[in-house]
Amino acid sequence: MDALVIGTIIKVVLVLLVVSALAGFGTYIERKVLAFMQRRLGPAHVGPFGLLQIAADGIKLFTKEDIIPQNANKFIFSLAPVITAATAFIALSAVPLFPTFVIPESLPLIGGAIVPSIIADVNIGILFVLGMMAAGLYGPLLAGMAQANKWGILGSARTAVQFLSYEVVTGLSVLAPIMVVGSLSLIDFNNAQTGGVGSWLIWQQPIAFILFLIAGFAETNRTPFDLLEHEAEIISGYVTEYSGLRWGMFFIGEYANMFTISLIAAIVFCGGYGDLGFIPGWLALLLKVTFFFFLMLWVRASWPHIRPDQLMWLCWKVLMPLAVINIVITGIVVMI
Amino acid sequence: MFEQIAFYLFSILTIGLFLVTVLSNNILYAMTSLASGMVLISGFFFLSGADFLGVVQLIVYVGAVMALYAFGMMFFNVTKTIKENNTSNVLVFVLGVSIALLMVIMFAAPISPEVIFASVQPEPNTTNPEAVGLVLFTKYLVPFEVAAVMLLIAMIGGIILAGKKMDQSLTKTDDENITQKDIK
Numbered sequence: 001m002d003a004l005v006i007g008t009i010i011k012v013v014l015v016l017l018v019v020s021a022l023a024g025f026g027t028y029i030e031r032k033v034l035a036f037m038q039r040r041l042g043p044a045h046v047g048p049f050g051l052l053q054i055a056a057d058g059i060k061l062f063t064k065e066d067i068i069p070q071n072a073n074k075f076i077f078s079l080a081p082v083i084t085a086a087t088a089f090i091a092l093s094a095v096p097l098f099p100t101f102v103i104p105e106s107l108p109l110i111g112g113a114i115v116p117s118i119i120a121d122v123n124i125g126i127l128f129v130l131g132m133m134a135a136g137l138y139g140p141l142l143a144g145m146a147q148a149n150k151w152g153i154l155g156s157a158r159t160a161v162q163f164l165s166y167e168v169v170t171g172l173s174v175l176a177p178i179m180v181v182g183s184l185s186l187i188d189f190n191n192a193q194t195g196g197v198g199s200w201l202i203w204q205q206p207i208a209f210i211l212f213l214i215a216g217f218a219e220t221n222r223t224p225f226d227l228l229e230h231e232a233e234i235i236s237g238y239v240t241e242y243s244g245l246r247w248g249m250f251f252i253g254e255y256a257n258m259f260t261i262s263l264i265a266a267i268v269f270c271g272g273y274g275d276l277g278f279i280p281g282w283l284a285l286l287l288k289v290t291f292f293f294f295l296m297l298w299v300r301a302s303w304p305h306i307r308p309d310q311l312m313w314l315c316w317k318v319l320m321p322l323a324v325i326n327i328v329i330t331g332i333v334v335m336i
Numbered sequence: 337m338f339e340q341i342a343f344y345l346f347s348i349l350t351i352g353l354f355l356v357t358v359l360s361n362n363i364l365y366a367m368t369s370l371a372s373g374m375v376l377i378s379g380f381f382f383l384s385g386a387d388f389l390g391v392v393q394l395i396v397y398v399g400a401v402m403a404l405y406a407f408g409m410m411f412f413n414v415t416k417t418i419k420e421n422n423t424s425n426v427l428v429f430v431l432g433v434s435i436a437l438l439m440v441i442m443f444a445a446p447i448s449p450e451v452i453f454a455s456v457q458p459e460p461n462t463t464n465p466e467a468v469g470l471v472l473f474t475k476y477l478v479p480f481e482v483a484a485v486m487l488l489i490a491m492i493g494g495i496i497l498a499g500k501k502m503d504q505s506l507t508k509t510d511d512e513n514i515t516q517k518d519i520k
Contacts, residue, residue, distance in 0.1 A: 073415050076364050123463050124387045131394040135375060138368075138398070141405055145364055148415045160406040167399055184388075184465055 007103070007115040015092055015119065023255035024054045030297050037301035064244035069147055072241065076146035081246040084139030084253035091132035091260050093119040096186055096273065118187075125186040126178070129264060130170055133219055133257055137163045139250065140221075140228050144238035155237025158227040161308050165315035166218035166225070172323035173211035176330040177201050177268055186264075190272030197276070202269040207326045209269045211319055213295075216261040218311070221254060223300035227308050262292035339383055346379040361417040363408050371401040388464040 028043065028051065035042025043050030068074055096117045103115065122128050137159055144156025178184060180201065181192045193199045202209045218225040229237035239250055266272065266288035276284040306314070353373035360366045374397035381390030408414060456471050472480050 071415055073362070073364055076368060079368075122382075122387045124391050124465065127388075127391040127395065131391050131398065134395060135398045137402070138371060141402065142364070142368060145405070145409060145414045153409065157406070157409055160402055160409070163402050164399070164406075171395075183463070 004114050004116065008119060010103075011115050011119055012093075014115075015097065016089060019089065019092060019256050019259060020252055022259060023252040024058055026255040026258070026293070027057065027251070028054050029293075030300075033294065033297040034301050037298070061245055061248040066244045066246060067241070069149065069241045071148035073146040073148075076142050077241075078246065080139050080143035080146060081242070081249035081253075082139075083142065084136055085249045085256070087132050087136035087139070088253040088256035088260065091129045091136070092256065094122055094125045094128045094132075094186070095260060095263050096190070096267070097263075124184040126174060126184055126189070126264065126268065129186075129260060130174065133260060134163070134167055134170075136253060136257060137219075139253060140238040143242065143250070144228075147238075147241040149241050151235040151240045152238055154234045155228050155240070158234075158308055159238065162218055162221075162225065162227055162311060165312050166215045169211055169315050169319045169323055170215040170219060172320065172327060173208045173215060174268065176208040176323075176326050177205050179327070179330050179334055180204060186267050186272075189268050190274060193271045194274045197271070200269065200271045205269065205326070205330070207322060208330075209265075211323050211326070212269070213265060214319060215315075216265065217296065217299065218315075220257045220261050220296070222258065222296050224303045224306055225311055226305065227311060230305055232305070258293060258296055259289065262289040262296075265292050342379070343383055346376055346383070349373075350376045361420065362414075363412045363418060364414045367401065367405055367408055370404075371398070374398075374401060386464065388468055 031053075032042045032050075034040075043053035046052040046056050068077055118125070140159045141156045141163075144152040144154070144159065146152075177189070181189055183189070183192075189201075193201060217223075221228055227237075229239055234240075239247055242250065263285075266285060270288050271284070273281040273285040275281045279287070350373050353369040353376065356369035357366050357373065360369070375394060377397075378390040378393040381387070381393055412418060456475055459467060459470055462470065
């Protein structure tokens with residue numbers, strides 16, 4: 001077979017394994033960071049620093065009874081978590097992750113395979129990623145509607161509200177940097193910012209950056225905007241009736257989406273995988289992604305939930321006009 | 337080889353899903369198959385190298401069908417099947433088949449490959465969005481602008497129809513001040 005095909009398969013397996021594992025590790029980090037910020041200890045009993053808590057949780061999720069409620073629509077009910085997890089991983093397929101490398105010839109079977117940086121190199125990467133992540137919200141929507149539970153219906157109604165609110169802001173906020181760079185390819189975004197920290201798009205497009213982060217928080221269903229499963233109001237929203245592995249798949253999808261949004265923010269606004277002084281590119285990208293991931297936890301620890309009407313007000317009356325004004329100004333500047 | 341397999345796979349899936357949309361009595365099945373059919377159609381654009389149009393199809397229809405779900409949620413009990421009260425199955429059958437036949441004849445009439453050609457050749461060495469933009473803002477500028485004006489009119493109409501009580505929020509009003517009239 002073609003060296004590139006084998007390499008792509010290797011890359012697909014790697015991304016699937018690493019990101020699924022990161023989802024588990026992400027829950028651990030989230031609990032530790034939140035505990036630290038709220039002056040608690042967090043998971044501490046299982047293994048060193050509570051690290052084996054991930055394994056304990058994993059075993060619990062895998063072996064738990066899988067309950068499907070009596071009046072639920074069984075097919076859609078079992079399909080919904082798959083949609084969330086699958087779209088999160090499909091979105092990752094168009095994001096550049098680590099440089100291209102060739103596996104040494106000395107290895108048996110897979111020697112000489114070229115492992116590409118991007119799994120599917122479409123030249124409209126950023127739109128594909130955002131579109132696929134948007135399709136991921138069908139998971140919560142269908143889950144809530146299929147489970148014959150009023151909290152679930154409320155959760156999916158909120159999903160529709162949230163989707164229709166933030167989606168406009170996401171699109172409009174990335175439009176301004178797209179106009180500056182003049183391309184939709186994530187690699188071109190990276191190449192446009194190779195001139196050190198000063199050439200990062202965040203300095204040219206600070207408003208777009210902040211708008212994108214806010215919309216990204218809504219997209220990944222993170223805390224100021226986690227209306228879909230707001231425990232204090234609607235039990236667990238769309239996940240009320242889920243248990244075991246199906247429940248876990250929603251959260252694998254959510255953490256993969258957090259990872260993707262962090263990657264997009266790092267590549268589009270913060271220089272991507274270009275070298276940063278003495279820090280090599282791959283490490284710089286990893287550090288940026290880690291920072292954005294940490295930022296999400298930080299925000300969760302410091303901000304309260306907002307109501308659905310506040311989210312709509314924020315998105316349609318504040319963020320969207322700001323984004324449009326930003327685009328108009330960017331257009332004038334680009335034209336001059 | 338891969339492309340042919342993918343094409344037939346997408347075709348069978350799309351047709352099957354849209355059949356479910358039409359034939360199913362369950363609102364949840366109907367809308368889910370509609371949404372996934374729309375997503376799969378973008379696969380055809382990707383196969384023919386029109387990445388940009390494929391992604392636009394994806395983004396537009398994901399949002400549009402999501403709004404349809406919101407209506408479905410408001411009007412129906414989604415976990416139950418719906419009793420459709422068709423007055424005449426014959427009428428539905430005749431109308432459906434004749435419209436479908438008309439569409440097939442309209443689109444399949446130029447069946448020989450010489451009749452089908454691109455009326456605008458894409459500029460060489462342009463990326464996908466650039467090529468779309470060049471055609472859209474030169475040859476098809478007037479239809480494009482007319483469509484934009486129509487959408488603007490529709491948006492203003494929507495805001496006027498829906499925005500009667502936009503400044504007052506039921507969430508912020510105290511419970512005792514809400515009358516039955518407000519909830520309706």
